[in-house]
Amino acid sequence: MKRNNKKNHQLYGFFTSVGLHNYPGGGRNWPPSSKKKSVATTTIIFLFSLIFIVLVSAGWIDASFFSVISSYKSILVVSEKPTPPQKSEFPLICNxxxxxxxxxxxxxxxxxxxxxxxxxxxxxxxxxxxxxxxxxxxxxxxxxxxxxxxxxxxxxxxxxxxxxxxxxxxxxxxxxxxxxxxxxxxxxxxxxxxxxxxxxxxxxxxxxxxxxxxxxxxxxxxxxxxxxxxxxxxxxxxxxxxxxxxxWSFWGWAECNIKPWGDVLGDIREGNKRTKWKERVPYAYWRGNPIVAPTRKDLLKCNVSQKNDWNTRLYIQSWDEEKKQGYKQSNLQDQCTHRYKIYTEGWAWSVSEKYILACDSMTLYIRSRFHNFYIRGMEPLQHYWPIRENSKCTSLKFAVDWGNNHTEKAQAIGEAASNFMQEDLKMxxxxxxxxxxxxxxxxxxxxxxxxxxxxxxxxxxxxxxxxxxxxxxxxxxxxxxxxxxxxxxxxPPYDPQAVSQLVERKASSTRQVETWENEYWQNLNKKH
Structure with a gap:
């Protein structure tokens, strides 16, 4: 019996090698593990093998038979779903x-x-x-x-x-x-x-x-x-x-409880779905620390007051207080509730830039002296709305009024920036x-x-x-x-001309917005 078992395994190996998994008695579970094998199945396999050996010895089966079998095997192999290669992992080992x-x-x-x-x-x-x-x-x-x-x-x-x-x-x-x-x-x-x-x-x-x-x-x-x-x-x-x-914040900003960028992107994407753009608050939103730079202190002058409403809603962020309260007011995915969000630099560029642009809200981008590595690929009127640095309040009011009168275009600008963050700035x-x-x-x-x-x-x-x-x-x-x-x-190859054209295109778009803004205030002043 042991000898027959060895032969059966050899035959199984032959049949599976040519792709004949459905041969009677074959398949993934063949040979059967049970000791009570089917006598009929064993007899058929033995007789088939004996006949095959005789035919080969008599020369009635030549190499052409094997080529047919080989072709059949290749067809079956192609038809089978290939096993995906195993993906190697090397996790942390902290022994x-x-x-x-x-x-x-x-x-x-x-x-x-x-x-x-x-x-x-x-x-x-x-x-x-x-x-x-x-x-x-x-x-x-x-x-x-x-x-x-x-x-x-x-x-x-x-x-x-x-x-x-x-x-x-x-x-x-x-x-x-x-x-x-x-x-x-x-x-x-x-x-x-x-x-x-x-x-x-x-x-x-x-x-x-x-x-x-x-x-x-x-x-x-x-x-x-x-x-x-x-x-x-x-x-x-x-x-x-x-x-x-x-x-550093692409891998997490622990001191402010801001998760790695890959996780934040997913959170903001879900946050964007909570409120449709046209149902969002029709004002410009900003939350941050104004102490770090004069330009931010200047921005606070544009907050809504009894005297003026510059179409803004500005909030001071104290990270010390946030830490004491468990960062309840600083969840980035909860800050995509306004149609417009304001970006302003801090002491230099601000980490907040990518989080603001990731919302579907149209970003009102106060002109910055500094650039990081990705913002140079974004353009005014396509990904954000440029805001004058030296006259923020009037510029912000015009931007919001323009957006509320051109909701389709304003929404498209916000979504273009969000898509840029999700696709062109993924990890x-x-x-x-x-x-x-x-x-x-x-x-x-x-x-x-x-x-x-x-x-x-x-x-x-x-x-x-x-x-x-x-x-x-x-x-x-x-x-x-x-x-x-x-x-x-x-x-892309080094192309100084393409860079120059991009810089000029950005400048031209910014000038266009400033022209619209000047006309807006001129017409408004005439009415008064």
Whole structure:
């Protein structure tokens, strides 16, 4: 019986190899596990096998038979639903022994490491969003000269930390403490990029300044032999060479209980559904901390009063009080209840910008001196309504009146900005932006980066395993658990003319709005 069992298994192997799973007695559960096998089934299989062997020996079955079987097999294999490849994951492992050490089993490529499959990444085959073209512009100061070791070292004067990648590993040298935990979550973000695109970032080192305002002034580097230091930060302006990079809050702003961007996007998307646009409060809404900048204190003058109604509803946000009350008044998904929302910068650009634009409300964007990495891909009258900085109240009143008289257009502007946030600024594209920026930056290096003597190796485990409270939960929520299976979007080539046209188009749209506004007040004054 044992010998017959062995033969039956061999026959099953033959039949399944050619795709004949439905042969009598075959199928996924064949051979049957029960010891009481069907005598009839066993006899039929034995006789069939014996006849087959005789026919082959007599030469009555030749290679053509096997080719037919092979063809049949290929047809069946094609018709079968292919088994999806297993997606490898590398979650946090916070054991006592490795809480301060980086695991050595991180993927070194984006292929499936669990099954050791050499499966290439799937191409997105899509162009990157429009704001990606500014990567070339931000790196233009070093396009001709390249980046030397001396240039990087000179950026240390204002940097909070140096981030180094050598042979796919991350090292950090810290110089000073940043505001709150900006430095911690910025470093965390780059580590997630390395998990998202493992093994695909070249050796490099960068200096990062976590403060608000840019410091590498263009006017200080006008001579032929004066080369600016490459310094990364969250925002810049048209008079500076600072390189803009996604801010820490994309991975969570623990001090204000604002979750990672991927989670916030989902919450705001649900919040947008609660109130239809035309049923929202027909005024302009703003909530924030006015102490951080004079322009915000000036904005409060536009609040509704017994004397004036500038079509605004403005509220002071005290984060200290919010913390005491459990952040009940600062849920971002609950703040999409007005037709219009106001954006104004703080000491520099404001983190609030993306949360305001993500609402379906039309954003009334008070002209800002500073820009972050994505706002340069958005345009007036398409994604937001421009507001004069030096006459906010009259400008805001006109904007709301215009929107309430052109509800379809105002709603379309609000939805266009919201769609931009949901699609063009989803975390996949944030990582793609970081990927392209760092790769283009590394191409400019004139030397091979090495690990500084004072640097320590960092990874997700060495940061998250030692964290606690909100900090730990935000790290766990924003953790990249699996390498992406798609390649980055296609970076547009350097095109100075396209950038110039975009800048002029924005300026033209802003001038158009200002013309309408002037006419509005002229006509209103004539009536009085």
């Amino acid at each position: 006592k022994g490795n809480a301060t050490k980086c695991p050595r089993n991180y993927p070194t490529s984006s292929y499936n490491t669990t099954l050791n499959l050499s499966r290439p990444m799937t191409s997105k085959n899509v162009a990157c969003p429009s704001y990606f073209r500014w990567i070339h512009e931000d790196l233009r100061p070093w396009k001709e000269t390249g980046i030397t070791k001396d240039m990087v070292e000179r950026a240390r004067r204002s940097a909070h930390f140096r981030f180094v990648i050598v042979d796919g590993k991350a090292y950090v040298e810290k110089y000073r403490q940043s505001i709150q935990t900006r430095d911690m979550f910025s470093i965390w973000g780059i580590l997630q990029l390395m998990r998202y695109y493992p093994g695909r970032l070249p050796d490099l080192e960068l200096m990062f300044d976590c403060d608000d305002r840019p410091v590498v002034r263009q006017k200080d580097f006008r001579g032929p032999n004066t080369h600016p230091p490459p310094l990364f930060r969250y925002c810049s302006d048209q008079w500076s060479f600072d390189i803009v990079f996604p801010d 996949d594209y944030v990582y793609d932006y970081m990927f392209h920026l760092l790769n283009e930056y590394a191409k400019l290096f004139k030397y091979k980066p090495t690990v500084p003597a004072g640097a320590v190796e960092l990874c997700a485990e060495t940061m998250a395993c030692l964290a606690n409270g909100t900090w730990k939960s935000f790290m766990e929520e924003s953790l990249v658990k699996s390498p992406t299976e798609t390649s980055p979007c296609n970076l």
